[in-house]
Amino acid sequence: MNFSSKLQAVLFTAAMVLSSQALAVEDMPGGPAVRQLNLAAPVTGIARDIHWLHWMMLVICVVIFVAVFAVMFYSIYKHRKSLGHKPASFHESTTVEIIWTIVPFLIVIGMALPATKTVVAMKDTTNSDITIKVTGYQWKWGYDYLKGEGEGIAFLSTLTTPREQINGHAERSNTYLIEVDNELVVPVNCKVRIITTANDVIHAWMIPAFGVKQDAIPGFVRDTWFRAEKVGVYRGQCAELCGKEHAFMPIVVRVVSNEDYAKWVDGKKKEMAAKASDPTKTYTLEELKDRGAKVYAANCAACHQPNGKGAGPIPALDGSAVVNGPFQAQMERILNGKGAMPSWKTLSDVELASVMTYTRNNWGSSTGELIQPSMFTQARTGKFPEGGGKGGKTTDNGATKDAVKPVKG
Numbered sequence: 001m002n003f004s005s006k007l008q009a010v011l012f013t014a015a016m017v018l019s020s021q022a023l024a025v026e027d028m029p030g031g032p033a034v035r036q037l038n039l040a041a042p043v044t045g046i047a048r049d050i051h052w053l054h055w056m057m058l059v060i061c062v063v064i065f066v067a068v069f070a071v072m073f074y075s076i077y078k079h080r081k082s083l084g085h086k087p088a089s090f091h092e093s094t095t096v097e098i099i100w101t102i103v104p105f106l107i108v109i110g111m112a113l114p115a116t117k118t119v120v121a122m123k124d125t126t127n128s129d130i131t132i133k134v135t136g137y138q139w140k141w142g143y144d145y146l147k148g149e150g151e152g153i154a155f156l157s158t159l160t161t162p163r164e165q166i167n168g169h170a171e172r173s174n175t176y177l178i179e180v181d182n183e184l185v186v187p188v189n190c191k192v193r194i195i196t197t198a199n200d201v202i203h204a205w206m207i208p209a210f211g212v213k214q215d216a217i218p219g220f221v222r223d224t225w226f227r228a229e230k231v232g233v234y235r236g237q238c239a240e241l242c243g244k245e246h247a248f249m250p251i252v253v254r255v256v257s258n259e260d261y262a263k264w265v266d267g268k269k270k271e272m273a274a275k276a277s278d279p280t281k282t283y284t285l286e287e288l289k290d291r292g293a294k295v296y297a298a299n300c301a302a303c304h305q306p307n308g309k310g311a312g313p314i315p316a317l318d319g320s321a322v323v324n325g326p327f328q329a330q331m332e333r334i335l336n337g338k339g340a341m342p343s344w345k346t347l348s349d350v351e352l353a354s355v356m357t358y359t360r361n362n363w364g365s366s367t368g369e370l371i372q373p374s375m376f377t378q379a380r381t382g383k384f385p386e387g388g389g390k391g392g393k394t395t396d397n398g399a400t401k402d403a404v405k406p407v408k409g
């Protein structure tokens with residue numbers, strides 16, 4: 001083998017390796033594409049304006065850059081000392097000074113005018129068809145439809161990427177880390193006003209294809225808007241470093257036709273009505289455990305681990321004295337949080353009761369103790385049930401009767 005055929009072999013192998021890797025990663029539908037260099041393809045008027053501004057300014061900057069350096073290098077090279085050039089000595093040229101003041105001024109005005117127009121348009125949230133409040137939590141998004149069709153709908157939107165993919169034990173999907181259980185659904189060609197706020201630290205709600213990026217600040221209300229012009233799914237992420245799982249709070253918006261939106265609103269309302277009747281009902285251990293497993297996987301497993309063993313500073317729930325002890329201590333911990341443990345007040349009473357029952361009857365624990373949603377309804381007003389753990393009287397059907405009975409006081 002001569003040198004050139006060896007070189008060819010090496011190049012061929014390298015190309016094979018590179019192309020096979022490229023095959024493994026595909027474009028994310030509604031998200032970034034493989035080797036995408038430009039901004040996300042715009043689907044709103046504002047995003048189109050941003051694109052245009054971006055390219056207009058880039059072109060102006062490049063033209064100035066090339067012109068200035070061309071003149072500079074030309075002058076340095078063509079008038080160098082070794083060719084016998086003598087430096088000219090002159091002071092103060094009024095003409096030059098006026099030109100180099102006026103020309104940049106005109107350039108800046110030329111860029112600032114259209115930019116200001118776009119920024120003002122971004123802030124004009126009047127006459128919206130639908131208003132949605134977006135709340136940032138560590139680490140998920142809450143959506144409340146406040147006004148317009150769908151008013152009253154509220155849900156949380158949490159990452160659905162399985163832990164095995166995150167830990168590298170399973171193959172990663174095309175929507176890895178940018179997929180959620182409940183997508184934000186909005187109708188096409190409607191002006192949607194987004195009000196942002198946060199519950200704990202600063203987050204930011206961003207969808208590049210909409211040209212929208214708005215901080216969500218605890219104690220403050222900010223707003224922005226978009227009018228999506230194309231049906232489809234669009235993806236974004238929290239854009240403000242908000243803690244350890246910052247990368248795990250994606251945003252997915254599904255833009256649908258007006259008919260599909262009406263259908264979705266209808267379905268969601270029915271679903272919510274079905275859920276809303278829950279908190280007064282008495283559930284069986286199986287019902288609570290089933291629901292609790294889901295609540296745990298979505299909210300608790302990230303810290304306490306799917307096996308309940310905790311990790312580092314995060315205590316194990318499996319075998320924990322709190323989980324196997326009196327009800328009050330565990331309910332307080334879940335409702336109010338403690339240190340790095342967040343408060344879970346935002347979950348419904350059914351979800352809280354389910355997850356607490358789950359932790360008391362899973363892994364190494366089988367206390368047989370049921371927590372009913374009504375107990376959390378009471379606990380929120382400061383009335384905690386007695387009993388639990390060794391203090392609780394267990395009845396023949398396994399449940400602590402004391403606990404289910406509403407508490408005096």
Ligand code: HEC
Binds near residue numbers: 299302316321339356
């Ligand atoms: C952000 C990480 C995180 C998440 C998510 C989280 N926890 Fe915790 N949890 C903690 C930390 C840290 C502690 C220890 C708090 C302390 O005592 O200072 C804790 C403590 C607890 C305790 C008390 C355990 C003991 O033995 O002291 C219970 C019970 C508990 N968590 C339940 C839950 C439940 C139920 C969920 C889901 C709804 C949940 N946690 C989600 C971090 C978390």
Ligand SMILES: [Cu+2]
Binds near residue numbers: 203238239241242246
């Ligand atoms: Cu965030």
